[in-house]
Amino acid sequence: MxxxxxxxxxxxxxxxxxxxxxxxxxxxxxxxxxxxxxxxxxxxxxxxxxxxxxxxxxxxxxxxxxxxxxxxxxxxxxxxxxxxxxxxxxxxxxxxxxxxxxxxxxxxxxxxxxxxxxxxxxxxxxxxxxxxxxxxxxxxxxxxxxPIGSKATVCAFTLLPNVIITGHESGKVALFNVKTGEEINNNERAHSDVVTDLQLSKDRTYCVTSSKDKAARIHDIKTLLVVKTFTTETPLNSAALAPNRPYVLLGGGQEAMNVTTTSLRQGKFETRFWHKVYEEEVGRVKGHFGPINTIAIHPAGTSYASGGEDGFVRVHHFDDSYFNAQPYGAVEIED
Amino acid sequence: MDSDEGIDYSDIEAKYQVHLDDSLENVVVVDGIPIIDKKKLDKLLSRICKEFTRKGIPVKPEEIYMPWDDATGNNQGFLFIEFKNADEASLAIAAMHNYQFDSKHTFKINRFTDIERYSEMDETYVEPEVEEYVPREHLKAWLADPQGRDQYVTYRGEEVEIHWHGKPSQSESAMKPASIESDWKDFLYVAWSPLGTYIATLHRQGVRLWGGTSWKPQQRFAHPLVKLIDFSPGEQYLVTWSNEPIVVPDGAPQGPQYLSPDDEGNNLAVWDIKSGHLLRTFSTANENDPQSRKQIQWPALKWSPDDKFVARVTPGQMISVHELPSMYLHGKKSLKIEGVVDFEWCPLGDKDREEADQASKTPKKPRENMLAYWTPEVANQPARVTLLGFPSRAILRQKNLFNVTECRLFWQNQGDFLCVKVDRHTKTKKSIFCNLEIFRVREKDYPVEVVELKDTVTDFSWEPKGERFAIVASSDPNLGNGGPGITIKTDVSFYQLDHGKNDFKLLRTLSNRTSNAIRWSPRGRHVVLATVGSSSKSELEFWDLDFTTDESQQKANQDWGSGIQLLGTADHYALTDVEWDPSGRYLATSASSWTHTLENGYAIWDFRGQEITKLIQDRFKQFIWRPRPRTLLSKEQQRHIRKNLKEYSRQFEEDDAAEESNVSAELIALRKRLVDEWNAWRQRTKNEFLGDGKGRGKHGADSDAPEKEVVEVWVEELIDQVEEEEVV
Incomplete structure (x- = not known):
């Protein structure tokens, strides 16, 4: 790869x-x-x-x-x-x-x-x-x-017309009716720090959020309840869902302003692959020498790209082993 | 308007009523005054008043009431004095009780209320109820663990946890903060006692000891603002130190387990662990040497290995040895040694303990305690290391040293060898080099061997129970003025005693390292070299010093250093502490938030450097293995086990296999449950959205999976271009 x-x-x-x-x-x-x-x-x-x-x-x-x-x-x-x-x-x-x-x-x-x-x-x-x-x-x-209260940082349209999902500076995740500006539903404690990214699943029925609180979470888009939590040891800037494979990709790293005070290894500038159902880390991809700011996955799930504070985008095409490997045995997991 | 009369003021009156002190607490009875008649009354009263006033308690004749025996016309030999308040009365008792008034009369002073109370005491004897015997938890219960696991304590944030260390399935927590009463909070740090029986926490109020399977409080030592503690090797005594001198406030509880006013101003206390009694306090402030106030040496009191003596050094003057448990100065005098800087007790070896156990049976006397001390060069006197027997105070061996800057004393843990690391300077005092003076203590006349080194030695460590030692030497010019980003280059060398020549010979030098810490496994043989306290390097090297198998032992003996083998390397970023477990099978490294805030947490490795667990936790502070006491198995029994290891291990292997299949079954079940839950949830949400339909856009999940397009890319490549020039 x-x-x-x-x-x-x-x-x-x-x-x-x-x-x-x-x-x-x-x-x-x-x-x-x-x-x-x-x-x-x-x-x-x-x-x-x-x-x-x-x-x-x-x-x-x-x-x-x-x-x-x-x-x-x-x-x-x-x-x-x-x-x-x-x-x-x-x-x-x-x-x-x-x-x-x-x-x-x-x-x-x-x-x-x-x-x-x-x-x-x-x-x-x-x-x-x-x-x-x-x-x-x-x-x-x-x-x-x-939006009243904490300012919104990220947003996306949901499946329902005129309803958007937002992530907030306080760590709140909320649903808004854009017509009325009314907050339909919220989860005040979705995260304990700024929500940095929010990406939807392919069918827009759930979403993954990343936050500076070092965790990423999968939410049900209607109830906003936390379905899965992925806790890492570094502030996260981005989280993406891999289609067809049961993984989420997380990227982040030591804050840019602190990077000079820490070594490369310490910065944890790696893309982390987590199993989205078992909530276990399955692998890491190194490469950036600054925090990862954004991650995107090919809609067919065949490759992914990460963009870093270092000014580079790294595009990775998955090897066959990524698709064939069954580290947890043959289990059917719904996308 | 109603007048005030109708209002009830009783509550306000009750609240603001001035309570007059109508108790008799301020009245004392003075017994033992001379019997006189009325003529001498004024003279006697003025005399008594004068005596009291002289002790700082002004008394006027009006405050004295003297009862008279009307029959004889004389007084009855006692009088009452009324003071302003109870405090003054107690002061008077303290000052004047047992006061010698004249040759025949001695004052006996009591509180009036006491006399009243004792006269009304019930004289009939009531047999005290016998308390029912409640069996206590065994303090060493953890040793009986069927899997023989070790324990360790972690302190993170405000939470202490004690864990079992074993296979993943057996690594359960032995104590969780939730299961403990609120007393486990607000403390500086935790510490195990040397044999692992107790765990101590340092609170504002003093030290608490905990133990047993449910971690109940076992003992407490009320030394306020305690900062450092030190157990005696046999866990019988505890030394506590605070940087604040002891202050005993008025009304403080009194008793053998409390500090008394006599201890005020001291800051070092010795306690008996079993009874909780205070044995003695010392002051560490040295009036003659203002320098010593800056930094205290810890442990300030050094214990003899058998808990019989405790000694402390007054730098430049003497070593004071106190006997336990009385804490009296041994022989009523200190060892006066001009210029003494430091000393160390010789540890007890397994052999010594066995001899001590059999001392009653055999006439052979066990080895006497020994201590080694050194004195620097003064005037024309050379520096000197002395080996002293105690309590005989006989000088066993002395060695003179020249051009000495500093000495450090290192005993091998069996008391077989003493190494004196002598930092020496050249005549110009510009460069420093190092000599190792090694005393072979078990041999007659204590022969001394010298290993001369050109570089500065920064760390020295004996192999436990072995005849080898390792040193870290450095010739790095930055040595001594390290700063951020500076890593000192070091060389690590191993030496071994050569029995043929009776000297210590270099086994091998590992050059160009950054390692600055040597950690021998408590069983010897394995050693870990670590780079501690550096922000850029954090390597761990796991070495085996007897790698060659038994068959080739003969060969190895001929070829020095061939048995040394690197087993593995590892890295734990910004580690601050490295510690072997008591079995010598595992190593724990930790990065404490006391030193820095980068990637705090701990990791456990096996002796080959394979990572077993790693946990990165914010605000992680402390990791300590629970020490184990000495084995109860005799040498023969241990040998027997080693011989038949295969038989023993078979059983363990079976257990392991069973365990493993168990664990994986559990894990598979858990994963299956997770997958089922996930799939169920997915199905539910999908149905929900498909059901109401209206939310579906034109580009639903089903339609956006286009056939894979094959894009052919033509790449034109110019492989190589060579221009051929035809020469006509």
Whole structure:
């Protein structure tokens, strides 16, 4: 499983994302640029330029037609994946920390930072998908609300229409109705520190969250109850669910500001594979020399990529042994 | 308006009522005054008042009442004095009781209330009820464990846990904080007694000892703000030390187990463990030497191996040896040794113990206690190491040394050898090198061998029960001024006694290491070299010194050092402590949060360096194996076991096999349960979402599994290009 090293960013990675087919990998970083790569060989297909600040987040729709990005220059941008053109720009008073499409990419949700007297806000925009009218988007959000209490850090659309799941700075995980801004359900004690990542299962019925409290957890998306807990010895920045195999991938490491004071080994900059049912660690992949900020898995589960504070993306294609090995014997585990 | 009359003030009155002291606590009875008639009354009263006032208790004649015998016209030989309060009365009793008033009269002072109470005492004898005998838990019960497991204690955050150490299935907890009453909290650290019978916790109020299978409190020693403790080798006595001098507040409980006002100002206390009584206190502050106040030597009191004597050194002056249990100075005088710096008792070997046990049967006298001390160079006197017999105080051997900077005394644990590590300086005092002066204590006239080394020796360690030792030497220029990121390069060398020449010969040197700690297995043979206290290096090396099997022993004897073999290496990041278990089969390493906060926790390794368990826990502080007492098996019995090891091991192997299948069955069952639960939950959630349907998007889980596309990639490669130039 020799990794492909993607050296296209000059600063630390913030988020990486596969498209629905898994042939493309989108990466964004603090160096203001979004890159797109062929996932099978690591060749760079192109860049999306125009942001004037750290790009915190990207998402790509199911047809690989549109890309949205959220940036520290207080903009949310809609890009054409194929041409690299910026189709539309929304401006806000504060930075955009997280974006996500809904399942059929007719809507996009974004979280803006709480700063300079502005509250953390969640907005939902309709996306005009008609051919030829891509640049004609409505400026005003369809829904807008300020989540009360601790600010939201991550979010995603659930299966239910107009319901999003959010992770918060306090460690709370909650369900919001975006129409009313009402909190439908919450789990205040899902984590004891900032929720750093939230990724959904393929069928969007459960999700995995990672947190600075050194644990990752699988939640039922309706009840928000914790189903599984994976406790590591390092703050976690990202967690992803491997399709077709019963694993979760966790990445993190000593905080970037503390890294210089510790040795490489001490930093624990490894991708950890945990068995998602037995809650046991099954393996680690080394490579980064900074904390891992983001992990994404190929939708077919054949490869995964990790983006680190060190500015590299490492794409790993799983060997046959990964698919054939049955370390716990032949057991049928539902995905 | 109603007047105030209707309001009941009784509650307020009751609350603020001034209570007059109407008890008679402040009245004392003075007995034994001269019998006089009325004429001499004034003179006597003024005299008594003067005597009391002289002792600091002002008494006026008005406060004295003297009863008279009207028949004789004389007084009755006693009087009452009323003081302002009970405190003054007790002061007067303390000062004037048994006071010699004149040649014939001695004052006897009692509290008035006492006299009243004793006169009303019931004189009939009531037989005390015999308490029913409650069997106590056996303090050494853990030794009877059928699997022969060892125990260890961990202290993490505010929680102490004691575990059994065995195979994974047998590593259960022997004590959990939940099962203990709230007394196990708020303490500095925990410590085992040397034979493992008790575990001690250091609290603000003093030391507590716990033991038995349910870890009940066994004893307590009220030494407030205790910081350090030290058990005697035989677990009979305990030494406690606090940096704060003892203060005994008024009204403190009194008794043999408490500190008394006489102990005020001292900070070192010796206790009897079984009775809990305080034996004696000392002060460690040395008035003559202000330097010694900065750092105390610990243990401050050194025990003879048989618990009969305890000695302490007054640097530069003397060694004071006290007898136990009286704690009197032995022979009523200290050993006056000009310039003495340090000393060590000779430990008792297994042989000595056997001899001591048989001393009653055979006329042969067991070996006397011995202590070794050293004195530095003073004026024209050379430095000197002395071997002294005790209690005979006979000097057995003396060795003069020159150009000495520092000496350290290392006894081999059987008392066979004494090594004096002498740090010597060259004439210019610029560089330091090292000599090892090795006394062979079991031989006649105590011959001394010298091993000369060019480098500075930072650590020295005898093999337990062996004739080998290991040293860590370093010629690194950074030695002595280490800082963050500086790792000192060291060489580790092993030496062995060569019986042919009767000297210690180098077995092997392992050069260019970073190891700074030597840990011999308590059984000898195996040794671990560790790099402790470094932030960049944390290696562990597991060595076997007798690797060659028995058949080739003959050959090994000819070839020095060939039996030394590295069994394995390991790494425990930022480890601070390394400790062998009592059996010498396992090694524990720990990183304590007292030293740093990086990756605190502990790991247990086997003697080959294979990791058995590793736990990283925030706020981890302490890991200590529970010591074991000496084996009760005789030499013959041990030999017999070693000979028939195969037979014994068969049974254990069977147990292991059974155990293993048991464990895996359990684990499989657990995993099956987990999988079933998971699948059930998945099924439920899927049905739920499929059931209400409306939540399903166009791109559900079923549709997004496209056929795998095969993409052919044409790669054009230029293998090699050679331009051929045709020369015409």
């Amino acid at each position: 020799r990794p492909i090293l993607l050296q296209g960013h000059e600063r630390s990675l913030t988020q990486i994302k596969f498209n629905a087919e898994g042939d493309l990998l989108f990466s964004c970083s603090k160096d203001h640029v979004i890159n797109v790569w062929y996932s099978h060989n690591g060749e760079r297909l192109g860049t999306y330029e125009g942001n004037n600040g750290t790009v915190w987040t990207v998402d790509v729709d199911h047809e690989t037609r549109f890309l949205v990005s959220g940036s520290a220059d207080n903009t949310l941008r809609l890009w054409s994946v194929a041409t690299g053109k910026c189709l539309y720009t929304w401006e806000f008073p504060t930075a955009v920390k997280r974006v996500a499409f809904n399942e059929d990419a007719t809507q996009v949700v974004c979280i803006t930072e709480q700063r300079m007297g502005f509250q953390c806000a969640i907005r939902v925009f309709d996306i005009n998908r008609r051919e030829g009218e891509e640049s004609n988007q409505s400026e005003e959000p369809r829904h807008f609300f300020n």
